[in-house]
Amino acid sequence: MIAPDARGTISIDAARCKGCELCIPACPPGVLRMSNQRNEKGFLVPEVLEGCTGCTACQLVCPDYVFEVFQFRKIKAEG
Amino acid sequence: MIAPDARGTISIDAARCKGCELCIPACPPGVLRMSNQRNEKGFLVPEVLEGCTGCTACQLVCPDYVFEVFQFRKIKAEG
Amino acid sequence: MEETTIVIAGIGGQGVQLLSKVLAGAALAEGRHVMLAAEYGGEMRGGRSFASVVIGAERLRSLPVIERADIAIVLHEKFWEESAHLLRPGGLAFVETAFFDAVVEKTGQSDPPYRFAAFDGYDCAREAKSAMGAGLAMLGGLCAHAGLARTDSLVSVMTEITPPYRRQHVATNEAAIRIGAARAPRLASLESAA
Amino acid sequence: MEETTIVIAGIGGQGVQLLSKVLAGAALAEGRHVMLAAEYGGEMRGGRSFASVVIGAERLRSLPVIERADIAIVLHEKFWEESAHLLRPGGLAFVETAFFDAVVEKTGQSDPPYRFAAFDGYDCAREAKSAMGAGLAMLGGLCAHAGLARTDSLVSVMTEITPPYRRQHVATNEAAIRIGAARAPRLASLESAA
Amino acid sequence: MSTTDIEAPPGKRAVRVGHAAPPLMQTEEHHLCPGCGHPVGVRMILEVLEELGVVDRSICVAGHGCYATFTATIDIETILTLHGRAPATATGVKRMLPDSIVWTMQGDGDMVSEGLAEIMHTAARGERLTAILLNNGVFGDTGGQMTAMSVVGQRTKNTLEGRDPGNHGFPIPVADIISRFPGAAFVARGSVHNAAEATKTKRLIRRAFEHQIAGSGFAFVEVLTMCPTGWFVPTAGGPDYLSTALEPVYPLGILREVER
Amino acid sequence: MSTTDIEAPPGKRAVRVGHAAPPLMQTEEHHLCPGCGHPVGVRMILEVLEELGVVDRSICVAGHGCYATFTATIDIETILTLHGRAPATATGVKRMLPDSIVWTMQGDGDMVSEGLAEIMHTAARGERLTAILLNNGVFGDTGGQMTAMSVVGQRTKNTLEGRDPGNHGFPIPVADIISRFPGAAFVARGSVHNAAEATKTKRLIRRAFEHQIAGSGFAFVEVLTMCPTGWFVPTAGGPDYLSTALEPVYPLGILREVER
Amino acid sequence: MAMKLLEGSEAMAEAAIAAGLRFYSGYPMSPSTNLLEAMANKVPQSGGVCINADTEIEGIMMALGAAATGNRAATGSTGGGCALMQEAIAEAAISETPLVVFTIGRAQQDYRQATKGGGWGDYNTIVLAPKDVPEAVEHVQTLFHLADKYRCVGILLADNIIARTQVSVDVAPMTFGPLPDKEEWKLDGSSSGTGKAKFHWSWGVGKYNTRKPGGVNGHWNRVADKFRHIAETETRWEEAYCEDAELVVVAFGTAGKFVEYVVSEMREAGTKVGYFRPITLWPFPGEALARATAGARRVAVFELNAGQMIEDVTRFVDRGKVSAIGGISSDEDGLNIGRMMAAGEVRRRIADALKEVQQ
Amino acid sequence: MAMKLLEGSEAMAEAAIAAGLRFYSGYPMSPSTNLLEAMANKVPQSGGVCINADTEIEGIMMALGAAATGNRAATGSTGGGCALMQEAIAEAAISETPLVVFTIGRAQQDYRQATKGGGWGDYNTIVLAPKDVPEAVEHVQTLFHLADKYRCVGILLADNIIARTQVSVDVAPMTFGPLPDKEEWKLDGSSSGTGKAKFHWSWGVGKYNTRKPGGVNGHWNRVADKFRHIAETETRWEEAYCEDAELVVVAFGTAGKFVEYVVSEMREAGTKVGYFRPITLWPFPGEALARATAGARRVAVFELNAGQMIEDVTRFVDRGKVSAIGGISSDEDGLNIGRMMAAGEVRRRIADALKEVQQ
Numbered sequence A, B: 001m002i003a004p005d006a007r008g009t010i011s012i013d014a015a016r017c018k019g020c021e022l023c024i025p026a027c028p029p030g031v032l033r034m035s036n037q038r039n040e041k042g043f044l045v046p047e048v049l050e051g052c053t054g055c056t057a058c059q060l061v062c063p064d065y066v067f068e069v070f071q072f073r074k075i076k077a078e079g
Numbered sequence C, D: 001m002e003e004t005t006i007v008i009a010g011i012g013g014q015g016v017q018l019l020s021k022v023l024a025g026a027a028l029a030e031g032r033h034v035m036l037a038a039e040y041g042g043e044m045r046g047g048r049s050f051a052s053v054v055i056g057a058e059r060l061r062s063l064p065v066i067e068r069a070d071i072a073i074v075l076h077e078k079f080w081e082e083s084a085h086l087l088r089p090g091g092l093a094f095v096e097t098a099f100f101d102a103v104v105e106k107t108g109q110s111d112p113p114y115r116f117a118a119f120d121g122y123d124c125a126r127e128a129k130s131a132m133g134a135g136l137a138m139l140g141g142l143c144a145h146a147g148l149a150r151t152d153s154l155v156s157v158m159t160e161i162t163p164p165y166r167r168q169h170v171a172t173n174e175a176a177i178r179i180g181a182a183r184a185p186r187l188a189s190l191e192s193a194a
Numbered sequence E, F: 001m002s003t004t005d006i007e008a009p010p011g012k013r014a015v016r017v018g019h020a021a022p023p024l025m026q027t028e029e030h031h032l033c034p035g036c037g038h039p040v041g042v043r044m045i046l047e048v049l050e051e052l053g054v055v056d057r058s059i060c061v062a063g064h065g066c067y068a069t070f071t072a073t074i075d076i077e078t079i080l081t082l083h084g085r086a087p088a089t090a091t092g093v094k095r096m097l098p099d100s101i102v103w104t105m106q107g108d109g110d111m112v113s114e115g116l117a118e119i120m121h122t123a124a125r126g127e128r129l130t131a132i133l134l135n136n137g138v139f140g141d142t143g144g145q146m147t148a149m150s151v152v153g154q155r156t157k158n159t160l161e162g163r164d165p166g167n168h169g170f171p172i173p174v175a176d177i178i179s180r181f182p183g184a185a186f187v188a189r190g191s192v193h194n195a196a197e198a199t200k201t202k203r204l205i206r207r208a209f210e211h212q213i214a215g216s217g218f219a220f221v222e223v224l225t226m227c228p229t230g231w232f233v234p235t236a237g238g239p240d241y242l243s244t245a246l247e248p249v250y251p252l253g254i255l256r257e258v259e260r
Numbered sequence G, H: 001m002a003m004k005l006l007e008g009s010e011a012m013a014e015a016a017i018a019a020g021l022r023f024y025s026g027y028p029m030s031p032s033t034n035l036l037e038a039m040a041n042k043v044p045q046s047g048g049v050c051i052n053a054d055t056e057i058e059g060i061m062m063a064l065g066a067a068a069t070g071n072r073a074a075t076g077s078t079g080g081g082c083a084l085m086q087e088a089i090a091e092a093a094i095s096e097t098p099l100v101v102f103t104i105g106r107a108q109q110d111y112r113q114a115t116k117g118g119g120w121g122d123y124n125t126i127v128l129a130p131k132d133v134p135e136a137v138e139h140v141q142t143l144f145h146l147a148d149k150y151r152c153v154g155i156l157l158a159d160n161i162i163a164r165t166q167v168s169v170d171v172a173p174m175t176f177g178p179l180p181d182k183e184e185w186k187l188d189g190s191s192s193g194t195g196k197a198k199f200h201w202s203w204g205v206g207k208y209n210t211r212k213p214g215g216v217n218g219h220w221n222r223v224a225d226k227f228r229h230i231a232e233t234e235t236r237w238e239e240a241y242c243e244d245a246e247l248v249v250v251a252f253g254t255a256g257k258f259v260e261y262v263v264s265e266m267r268e269a270g271t272k273v274g275y276f277r278p279i280t281l282w283p284f285p286g287e288a289l290a291r292a293t294a295g296a297r298r299v300a301v302f303e304l305n306a307g308q309m310i311e312d313v314t315r316f317v318d319r320g321k322v323s324a325i326g327g328i329s330s331d332e333d334g335l336n337i338g339r340m341m342a343a344g345e346v347r348r349r350i351a352d353a354l355k356e357v358q359q
């Protein structure tokens, strides 16, 4: 399911989200958008589309520490 | 006793003087100097020599409000 | 009892505070003495929101921290226990239909000491096309049923206290109150069902 | 009496405070207990300057605001009344000669309850070439007479407490103390003259 | 979440480049409002302390404001001191422990309203501290009233018609003032209203701590943060309000830096 | 002394051009030290009030310092308020009596040590007052200790070795700070250490009151004054100490003026 | 009679305006913030001035300046903020500046601060502690009157419950007796240059031309005598059922309202219990308390703190007879009044005290 | 034994250093200025830090920060300056920060401030009032010990006479019993990053990982209990000739020394008079006073104020038996102790009180 040229991804700890939407415009490739799902606190939470670059912008601006960011790196053959 | 070309004079309320000597260098024509006389408070007080211009400098700098300054003006014929 | 005490509980965002003000204001407009105590933990959504309203004909004797309520308006199952704790034996629990079962279940006693009534505020709100109107509808229904204040008084206080930037909701809110009030007669049957 | 109380009074600039410190310090150096209370109204010349020194062999009982003095050192006629008020019957008024007559006159009683002694501190100071040494000379004279402290103790305390920027006065001050002390034997006669 | 749980494209592996929760937080939960800018600022401070390797000699002295909630959750020794007085308290700490890394955390209300004397005197003394100002131009914690840094025209609960300079005067740009103090080694202003500025701001904070480590003088970073609640704007509108209302009054950048 | 008592040269008469005691003094006596600069500053204020014809609507709010002795002798309604708080007290007075002429008189210790917050907040508010600072760089009244305006190297009773910036920091040039405040209409610094500067300073004070009369904003004049006692210099050396130690740190002149 | 639904804070602000308040200046601190907001919105509408002070000290010093012009002025905060005002409260009291300070307390841990003060010198402040919003509306007006009557500082000691509860209330302006003229001391500049310029200072010594006899001691003694007079004449309290009570419960403010409620209920059930509510916390109605409790076997003090008012109680009631039945009671947010301010809790504690008596 | 001639202020500074003071920060105000100067000159020489604070608030807040690191720290001023410290004193007391505050009072008009405080909340401060310089030297050291022992604030209440009188005195370091370890709470950064970072705050609730049971109420109750314990165990006083005295004179501080002097003199003359001097003003030695005055017909309080300590006296002695024989007594400069602090005056006032008794 992951595109072979994918550069990164994020995990979203939706339970912590307070639906402020600050992450949406922060994402340079624009792959975040608000979903229709509400978390336990009653807030709409974001979802990520394909194309995340692992740039950490969302993580940086999120006041509720929702995002974990990963970059995909080539596996090097080990000595 | 007053020179005919005298331009001004001062009165010195020596009782108030605290002997700080600030007036001495303040006098542009240099006609003030400390006398040998002490006032009731025990301070040496200044005295004025001839040549006062009535410029008010001494009055301006004296912290103890000792000087009153007068200028001599021609008496104009009245009526 | 000369003084009637109503508690309103729900979660942040359900309009508990608006409801309490509308109720108290309407009773005041009708010449009653009122007292309103609000408690809410900041502006956070999903947090506890609670209010008590005391209405009486004379200068009130009730304490500002109420000890016992005659009526509980239950907008959400969360925090119901607190209202239950306050409700006097024989008091009325007026519960949003959506949470009715959960509330009854939580009550847990085989023979609960209160009277229960379910009221479908959400349905009224839908009918009124009012996004936030469920609570107002319940209030309309309750007042029509229990005679706490006239529907017109509720509507006019709601209109009066709506801030300028919320003016667009006045019409739908009014509709919610009136639809709720209109459904009050059905209440009696529901009540006895509990 | 186990404790001796000396009051020193004069006008600002006469060195009252220095005198009191030298006296107290010298007594301390000799193993006595001392207490010194100073009062002066700011740095202004001509104002009242007053100090009291209590000296005793044991931990002192005297109060810090003294009630009675055994000896009054009178540097100036001004403020004499205050010292007179404190001086006990039979106490010693040790007066700068220059003000002796004025002081006696102010006392005014035909039979004053104190013993008077005049001492020419100004003359000693002249001899010592010490501008401000009159008071120190009196102190030297008094101590030699009354045995409050040894001359050497006075000199060494004076030397110790003179601040760096006044070092040039140490030698003449010492001279003043010693000259005063040397004249002490003459005191007895003066004293009886009063 | 462990990196091995992350599905990676063939031949690649997932490398974590950013933790959700900042390091040194005893819990990630906090009760600040949606869209609040403070948590972003606090995250950066903690990351910098970790990166500089000074955690085990770090002491935070905090004032009172919404950010103070973090005093109970950051895993840094903390004094929650009296409103406005953090610089003075921190001075006492630093003077007793010259090798420790002492930093203050204050809001605009805490620092520039109640505590103006303390911050100015401490800066003038050149106290070797790092002072962080989280400036949202409002008393957030008490519900949104005017502070000494609220901007002209700003609507608050006690300036309902907007801050009118004829009546309420003008805001005090404390960083600009301190930037002219010889005792100050580093003075800068950043913002957290977007990722680019947040990144720059973290660098400023780092510099401020480096100055403390070097002992070069007082180091000060003002961070503009969003307070949608106290500004009465939607959460998503916070960054825009910040950049149009606050930033023109409080321009971003380094205001002073001496050699370390 | 009456002018007729003065002997004049033939054909001339004596005209009084300066009163010994300033006007509006209930007594000319004061107990300030020989060579103190404060009385010179106070004289000028009183002369200006008289010249501007605003005496009967003048109210002075004074702080605590040696100058406060004049609160009991100037014939101007006076509040001797708490140490450091004159600007706040004066604000209350002025807001209740907008047509009155309200001026504060503070020293550097009163204004910049104890009262830094008050003066800054009041200036930022653009309060329509005239604030006078009599700056001698020392707490004169308590016997000569360091203030927030004592200059580097200055010897005081609690900086016996001189103010060491590494320990005691740097002085705060409050007028320069306020001169950048939009609420301030007029900010200037003068001195009384010689007749020429005193003359200029009086003009500055006059301007500051004219701004209040025009209602153009906060008006501030700092006056450098001698404190030979607190500087531990001979009285005659006061002016020299002022011009060599203080003036370089606090240069004279108009720092800000807006249109009235 | 025009009843309005007002939050306590709004009601107090309207009462202050009804009393002629012309100046308010305050700094936010829960739970006094709502009062500041109400003042900021209402005072300018009434033609007065409200300043958002930048510190509590500035707030009270501005108010002091405004009051020195003869206008009615006030400031307010909660205990923490009022701690910063102590120097200024003493200054106002001793300089005889009429001033009202609203202390919207947290629980009842401000009793000692309000009644004893932390300023320097010999002064007191009249402290009124209303039991609810309608009484607060009266107290605010009374306090402005008393402050002017005695040229002193009046403190309104309320709490979160009073400040935040909304009630139907009629803020009717009250009328009081005539007041002394302020001409003698109020400043407006007009005495400047007359040779007798007015002088406002806590040392009260007058200017050179108007030196007051007795100097500073004379002034301070006059002020102290005034406070002695107030202490004798201005005590206020409410008591009920004390004549034959075996137990008298003493409580003030909101706690007093709870005690009144519970004790009345118990009396209806025949229990020999009475209550005494000091309304003026200073002057403390000690003689009245001594009389009211003369016949009681036990006097129980219910206050929401670790024991503050009880020290005043024991000045007038034998300490062997007095016990504390309150205690520290705070919410986790420190603002509110905690679990102890509940009728059930009060009932239980009074019942326990009664048991002891009856043993 | 090394006697030096020291001014009281110098002696107190040396005593503080002997007790291990590492930090002082203060702001000048007569008559406390000399103490600041002595500290500024002596503390750095001893390897400690003295900062010339720019305000009293900064002074105490710096000292609080220094104390939070476990070092002995102090600040000082006179009543007016200490009024500004009230919020901070409460904070230190409730956050359990050991701190010493020197209040070099003007006359004795600071009693109420020192003993009751103007801060917010339920706290007390141990107040020692020396009668003279040698006792002040002991009290200073004792106070640092007690502040550490109980993690509380200690106030040394002295006056102009003690601060300015020069006496021959031996500042010998005193030894006290062992003290609790400060490791648990003192800050040095080393707990940061361990998951259990320390947290210093007056609400005492702990951090997320180290939450204290009972929350803020729990902490405040623990603190209140601690103060109750101190009140029971740490009272100090001096009394003489009380057993058979018809009149007992109560006085503190320098006034106590005068009373001691005069009463001893009168006793020698056979008069049945005794004296009682509270040494700890808080905790007030009330039980001891009650015992000491049980047989007396009259208890006269000599204090140089309008009546402050007398309120504490009447908590323990029937107010019908108590009278005030002191009063406001100030010089024109407000600093000193006025005409009333003179043996003759004291003698006259005690004699008058005796006459009343004997009627």
Ligand SMILES: Cc1ncc(C[n+]2csc(CCOP(=O)(O)OP(=O)(O)O)c2C)c(N)n1
Pocket (backbone or CB within 6 Å): E038, E063, E064, E065, E066, E067, E083, E106, E107, E108, E109, E110, E111, E114, E134, E136, E138, E139, E140, E141, E142, E147, E227, G027, G028, G029, G030, G080, G081, G084
């Ligand atoms: C002496 C004192 N006054 C007032 C308060 C109330 N108070 C607590 S937080 C706060 C506002 C803080 O504002 P700011 O520092 O800007 O922080 P923000 O909440 O905006 O992040 C105030 C006024 C207090 N705690 N102490």
Ligand SMILES: Cc1ncc(C[n+]2csc(CCOP(=O)(O)OP(=O)(O)O)c2C)c(N)n1
Pocket (backbone or CB within 6 Å): F063, F064, F065, F066, F067, F083, F106, F107, F108, F109, F110, F111, F114, F134, F136, F138, F139, F140, F141, F142, F147, F227, H027, H028, H029, H030, H056, H080, H081, H084
């Ligand atoms: C709250 C408070 N702290 C301290 C003082 C003591 N005090 C009186 S005057 C003064 C110094 C004033 O210095 P400054 O304003 O520079 O005046 P100067 O005497 O130098 O003219 C101080 C510290 C006080 N009166 N009140």
Ligand code: SF4
Pocket (backbone or CB within 6 Å): A016, A017, A018, A019, A020, A021, A022, A023, A024, A045, A046, A061, A062, A063, A064, A065, A066, A067, E035
């Ligand atoms: S920024 Fe964070 S809290 Fe806000 S919507 Fe995005 S994920 Fe949720």
Ligand code: SF4
Pocket (backbone or CB within 6 Å): A008, A009, A010, A026, A027, A028, A029, A030, A031, A032, A048, A051, A052, A053, A054, A055, A056, A057, A058, A059, A069
């Ligand atoms: S890491 Fe960057 S690209 Fe990926 S979702 Fe977050 S902001 Fe978008």
Ligand code: SF4
Pocket (backbone or CB within 6 Å): B016, B017, B018, B019, B020, B021, B022, B023, B024, B045, B046, B061, B062, B063, B064, B065, B066, B067, F035
């Ligand atoms: S300036 Fe004035 S006080 Fe000083 S010496 Fe001259 S006359 Fe005397």
Ligand code: SF4
Pocket (backbone or CB within 6 Å): B008, B009, B010, B026, B027, B028, B029, B030, B031, B032, B048, B051, B052, B053, B054, B055, B056, B057, B058, B059, B069
């Ligand atoms: S008036 Fe001028 S010229 Fe005359 S004495 Fe004074 S300074 Fe000299």
Ligand code: SF4
Pocket (backbone or CB within 6 Å): E031, E032, E033, E034, E035, E036, E037, E038, E066, E136, E140, E141, E226, E227, E228, E229, E230
């Ligand atoms: S009020 Fe403002 S500062 Fe406080 S948590 Fe909410 S958004 Fe953040």
Ligand code: SF4
Pocket (backbone or CB within 6 Å): F031, F032, F033, F034, F035, F036, F037, F038, F066, F136, F140, F141, F226, F227, F228, F229, F230
């Ligand atoms: S101490 Fe200084 S300011 Fe004070 S009167 Fe003396 S010279 Fe003037």
Ligand SMILES: [Mg+2]
Pocket (backbone or CB within 6 Å): E065, E107, E108, E109, E134, E135, E136, E137, E138, E139, E140, E147
């Ligand atoms: Mg803020």
Ligand SMILES: [Mg+2]
Pocket (backbone or CB within 6 Å): F065, F107, F108, F109, F134, F135, F136, F137, F138, F139, F140, F147
């Ligand atoms: Mg000065």
